[in-house]
Amino acid sequence: MVAKSSRPDGPFEVCNWHPTNPRETVGVLGFDPAVFVDDDGKVYGYWGFETSYGGEMDPSTMASLLPGTEAVKDMVSSRKQEGDFRFFEASSMRKIKDKYVFVYSRWTKPGEFGLEDTNYTLAYAYSDQPLGPFVYGGTIIDARGREQQPDGTVRPTATPGGNTHGSILEIGGQWYVFYHRQIGTDEFARQAMVAPITVEVTEGPGGKVVISEGELTSEGFQTAGLDLFQSYPAGIASHYTGPKVSVHQYPNKLYSGSYIKPTYFEGDPTKAPSDLVLRSNPVVNNTSGSIIGYKYFNFSQAPSNGKVDFELCMLPSGIEGSVAIMAVSPDANRGGILLGTIDLRKANILQPVTLRVPITNLNRVHGKQPLYLVITAKDEAVSIGDIYHVGFVRQQ
Template identity: 30%
Template sequence: MKKQAFNPYLPSWEYIPDGEPYVFGDRVYVYGSHDRFGGYAYCQNDYVCWSAPVDDLGNWRYEGVIYPRNEDPQNKDGQMLLFAPDVTVGPDGRYYLYYVLDGLNVVSVAVCDEPAGRYQFCGYVHYEDGTRLGEAETDEPQFDPGVLTEGDRTYLYTGFCMPGDESRHGSMVTVLGPDMLTVVRKPEFVAPSRSYEAGTGFEGHAFFEASSIRKAGGRYYFIYSSVLSHELCYAVSQSPLGPFRYMGTIVSNCDLFIDSYKPGDRPMYYGGNNHGSIVEIAGEWYIFYHRHTNGTNYSRQGCMEKIRILEDGTIPQVEMTSCGGNGGPLKGEGEYPAYIACSLYCRDYALTVGAPGEWMDCRFPKITQDQPDGAEGEAYIANMCPGAVAGFKYFECRGVKRIAVRTRGGARGRFLVRTAWDGEVIGSIELGWNNEWKIYSAEVAVPDGVHALYFEFEGYGRLSFAGFELMTA
């Protein structure tokens, strides 16, 4: 039986940001960095892979560790971290993993005979004279590789450009030969940094990081994270070498700019950096991206949303939802975990979780877990203070008459339930003070139809929110 697909699409205890999704055979595989819950830096764990049947995106399978960070010959002590990778199939039919270690400015490559096997280091991207890409006199540092192979040529996109750093010009494409390592065409810039955005069409959305490349409908889509950080933008070209024309935002991990259900300038989640790409699965296109949890930059989780590529090549921006891979709204009955909230905010607005290394303070609710990193268990929303709201989109409701919630903590009050963030209250659920998880319920008549559900805490103290149940009888 197919499972319903939630966001995040992996188990709540897994932290795979920077997702690069690919369909190989009848499964979709996702490759990304690997954050550590409660970690002190990005990408502290080894590369792992997860996959799912193309017709069952709620049923993900752990494929195991595909590449440990001490596999690279320059990182035998494991002191450097594995930043965002990408994978492509070479002309020899093997799978090539491209990555950058956090202490180096060069691109490393590993290879495997299958998409989710154990990859083996095979070399560094280099010029014909052996100089590694990123170390020649005129090279800019390499970062966040994105790769596309066509015939015997592989197009490698890289770059990292902090706003204000005039030494970084933008994302660049480098062409590699059939050995997947040797440069046959030197780097050329395809998307400008903020310092060089004037007159390019990228103004306000200049390149920051997270280069990714896909081909769809005869067009090449360059997906990247802009200087705004929270958004994944795209640019389009008729050639993998460009020129690329800026087209817009595909998704924001705080839902900024979306005005279909709220003002466009209102954030609905705590954003941060973003990285991902698009993929066609069983005839439908999706954007993979990540959200931030635990009130920090360093515990990121992969999410996905269905997108539309229109006949003119444009991709309308999509909302963050709780049901991205489900093919439609979730069933309006049964139990749901609170960690699938796609809206989370309180009376004190914040666009992001803060700069890297900073932690959100006690004003803000956050998605977290009790168990240590890597241990299976259920996440929940902590620090629901008065005025805090958790929102979930969307449910196909028919005859919902009662809602139960599971909470704990030193708080008394009630959940006010709405079907729109600024809508009328359709019911309230009284909550008590309890140190262990306890279920409270009340009659709440949800109108029939497709709806969001928003739970606002009204009262005093702070509570944790584990989940809810929609009851039709």
């Protein structure tokens, strides 16, 4: 379906209804379509699921190919074909200087990056022409948050698999990759994400395009690090692992520990529950051995006197345990710095509580660093509770 409007916010009017069947549309654009208007006014469409297509569009219909042209099938190769492209879905085209940059969801190779194959990445290819031939560029984002362990193995530190869609955009001289990750325990909850990247283009025939791989973080556009004295929803965590490695078995994710629970509200926001914001996307299943991480906080904002507390808003489950607050790394043997510990006693589980503890060792933490919450519980099989908000506050 193609719709048009004189305003970017609508109202929109469908312009490719079937001439005789009011319940169907006509046109060549297929799965996950994208449209690109070149500098010369020519319009190109890109689409496909496990097979990539591209073609020059007829601007008079905005849905069909330009008369006398044909769609290019296998514009880049799919995962079922030879080559590094391994196209899956989510076509998007950008023109950067004189190069055409095709962004798409890529299905990685088995064992690539030291992990199982997945379509949970965005990759790019580039060309001197809008319909190719293309050269494979590389990965732009891997939403698994892969991390190398001390023994050399690699593990996902966030949702272990799923799908993603997105593209790249330059804002104020800085390039970003926009994408979504998946939260919850299935394929059906998506959380918008953004990360800074670099883009380098060598102009001229055959010139290269080099795009850096973005990092899965909690920052969004706060690229200098999260404000040290702002409270943040726990659901912006960029690291959530359990005592065992999480597993993706389509369409489900299996977690032995922490993960982000999606929440929803439909209707008039003025009639929303008073605790809607508080309880949005909590981190749940916080079993012993779980680690929740936030990349990154701006510790350069810490006062010189070091008088800072940490606050954790949560709904306790009532079991005994503790939350170690670590900077730099969750492991003291890998450079982690213990800032404080929240002790959990048998508690009233009927309402959220805000737990506050003084912070120490701030003088050892410099600049932009990750923050980790390391969970320990007396009953290893039971969550300590749901975590809603985290943040630092100045001591009064």
